[in-house]
Amino acid sequence: MTVSLRLTTDEPCGTCQGTGAKAGTSPRLCPTCDGQGQVLRSGGGFALPEPCRECRGRGMVVDDPCPTCSGSGRARAARPVTARIPPGVSDGARIRLKGKGAPGEFGGPPGDLFIVVHVGADPVFARSGDHVTVTVPVTFPEAALGADVPVPLPRGGRVTLKIPAGTANGRTFRVRGRGAARRDGTTGDLLVTVEVVVPRSLPDVAREALAGYATALAEPDPRASLIATAEARPGIGRTAPA
């Protein structure tokens, strides 16, 4: 994917071509450091170099500053930059654009531009390493009877997921090769977690059908084991039902 960015950087001032000097004048060598940009400061028997204060390390001084840039030689400018984001890039990755950074001092080569990638939250899909996760709602009949469920894909389109009869809520299915692209050209998987949805309200005919289902099921109490285990723990007496 290619993204377009607007980059605000220091560019050479257009009025003075980056010299910082007013039109018709030019900067002169700094007399303090003789154009070196640094001076030797003696202390304790040693002579240590430090940036020249007169010219702030630039080696040149400007007598008549350029009115546009106040003598700095630089101007803020916004310029468009395009960057190719490789597929499957991870959050925090740095992409280096050679020579697209700030211009060098006094006509030196420009530096590199680093783009730090922040992978934003997607309203539907999430990342788990090279895999992409998605939660898909299914109805209770679909989970109980089995169904062909359409599942959206991260890069558009759908895939049909066949869920078997008796699928438990929260079960995760793997759709191979439909996740995030890896560096080596292979692709991770799409991990589909089904979530059984319970309707907030039911039309009468559905309510009656469900009541009939409960009667027909004749299932043993699904909580019998849980309650028996809880009450069999040491020090827990059987309490009267509330």
Ligand SMILES: [Zn+2]
């Ligand atoms: Zn100087």
Ligand SMILES: [Zn+2]
């Ligand atoms: Zn200027």
